[in-house]
Amino acid sequence: MANLCYTPPRHCPSDIYLPHQLKDCEFVFVRNDSVKRPLTPAYTGPFRVLKRADKYFQIRKGIHTDNVSIDRLKPAFIEKPSSHTTSQSTPQVQENFKTPVSLDKPKYTSSGRKFNVLVFNDNTISFYLSIYLSIYLSISFCSYLSIYLSIYLSIYLSESLLIYIPISQSIYLSVVLVR
Template structure:
């Protein structure tokens, strides 16, 4: 509409606004001359259309979830908390001991109760062999676990207790 010429002003609105005419999509392509007769064009078109096969479609209705391969062998798991949480809170709770595994559900020992939890909410916990006996592991900022009793405790001159991480 902006490139159509108005009879009363002998100009288009695009020329008034931009100072030049607009380039329309039809002007981008050079018109090709059809050199084939129409009956040859129709037979070629029928041959091409006979070889066209439908492309298989993808199914986007079922969302795929990521499942760790370590879940099949791990002894402890973290459970994702699916409630509304305050900012900067932990998304996972645990680690909890795995009692039984099924195809889609793990039975996990949470505070002495066996709870069935979907594997979509689970993440494998990697625990040191010395912590498997049931002592509660403490998680440090790097995501690895160690027991609190393993870390050395130092006391400053002012009497403050300092826990030095194991890697230092």
Template sequence: MQVSAAELVCGERLRLPGEFFAPAPRADVDQSTFVTQLRQYMARLRPPPVARHGQRSSFMFEDLKTCTHVWLRDDTVRPSLHPPYNGPYKVVRRTEKNCTILVGPREVVVRVDRLKPAYIDAETAPALVTKEPPVPANKVDQPQPKLITTRSGRTVKFKTPIDV
């Protein structure tokens, strides 16, 4: 048959690596037209659009613009099964990015991305008493550490032993 095993399996003659890239037929191209076409092509190139990974869009409830009471998100580390929001608190004033709410007896300015509208029945809204956010158990009624000033003028705080 005068064919190799590779020709029997593949159906055609094997090529050497140098034969993969056959030289293309060259037409005589004028260098001035080539340079002109190259400049036009390069002028049309544009960089790809930039991805803006650093800008995070925050979600804001539409009802935050008109609600009378809001829930305040607590961003501290909490134990398991602890609710993420405190409140509801009465809204005193609002701007585009901040909202002033009444937390206990004082007014607190909070960013709107930490707020969530509270849907309250109109009859119970006046009777709603706003309370302060819960205080962690380890900070309640603990004696304050004794402050001592050294000769160099630095203030030293000594820990008080906790009675068991």
């Protein structure tokens, strides 16, 4: 303890990193220094730069202007829209599980509202129906009868396999495996 010596505080200003693109950028992001809720972005923007000074920038936020210190700014690089369009083919993604697809043209009700008719794959309907029936039967009966009935119905309807995992004496967790 006797060897420790007192170091006076440093009163000189600390250096702040300023990106060199900040001097000629057209748009900037502004750092939010307040206490933030979880998953709130640290920067807002981009905002257009109207005027530059040594220590602050004047930016347009919506319909009003605001003076912001340069240590809260980060340059925003906005991609300019291309004048020509390229016809590059996008890669096709194959799905193993078919989702509901609307094959018909939109139909109209008598009042003039537009609606689509969804056409389901047979496996999709039977899959959802087997899950619904297994949950309904396990909640309503809570017995071995519900297990046998839901296994029979799921195999009959969707050719899927239900696995029951006992959680307690009368509650079972059902897992559906589709072939």
